Amino acid sequence: MRQIVLDTETTGLDPDDGHRLVEIAGVEIANRQLTGNHLHLYVNPGRDSDPEALAVHGLTTEFLAQYPPVEQVIDEIIAFVKGAEVIIHNAPFDTKFLDAEFTRFGYAPFSSFCGKITDSLVYARELHPGKRNNLDALCDRYGISNEHRVLHGALLDSELLADVWLAMTRGQESLLMSFDRHDDNQKDQSGLARFDASRLPILYATEQDQAAHRAYLDKLAESNKAPALWDSLEGKA
Known part of the structure; x- marks a missing residue:
């Protein structure tokens, strides 16, 4: 428009x-x-x-x-x-x-x-x-x-x-452009880039990341005298 x-x-x-x-x-x-x-x-x-x-x-x-x-x-x-x-x-x-x-x-x-x-x-x-x-x-x-x-x-x-x-509004443009670096990107009839979420990379937490997360939850539970909400939702409490 x-x-x-x-x-x-x-x-x-x-x-x-x-x-x-x-x-x-x-x-x-x-x-x-x-x-x-x-x-x-x-x-x-x-x-x-x-x-x-x-x-x-x-x-x-x-x-x-x-x-x-x-x-x-x-x-x-x-x-x-x-x-x-x-x-x-x-x-x-x-x-x-x-x-x-x-x-x-x-x-x-x-x-x-x-x-x-x-x-x-x-x-x-x-x-x-x-x-x-x-x-x-x-x-x-x-x-x-x-x-x-x-x-x-x-x-x-x-x-x-x-x-x-x-x-x-530049941040919106930069976000879309960061997903849109290849020549095979398609555009709709308005001329705007069509966002394809299937092309987003999947990043998994490393063992070091998971250990740091576990230590943070344990510290949070100790401070609050109650299990962290994350553990409760995961059924680990």
């Missing part, structure tokens, strides 16, 4: 309070490679940004006045994301705005045009529980330079997130 890493900027925090999109951008990934294909649109929201939002993205009302309203670019957005897995950091925020803009002008919700929506923030929290997982923290964790990121911008943020996403 095509992947689109997407980001938006808005006039405020909630479309239910009348806030609107001011910028949307996305970059395309195919076969875990950035293709260079991207979408970047400024839109005229027809209103001022809240001071807090303006401090984040720096897109003034005067600057945005030269761009079309969002209803004139919705078809362009649909064409770019249609059928793709769309990856968004804190997806509920962006999709709520996009759905609101789409339905306001008689379209089906934005999410209905996507193959699926993946929240990279949820993925990062599962991978790094208890740690900061905003975009700046993830860039630092994965060694991705964001020194040029003074203000938030949808295109820059989507490019950084794409690099972060590829880094966060």
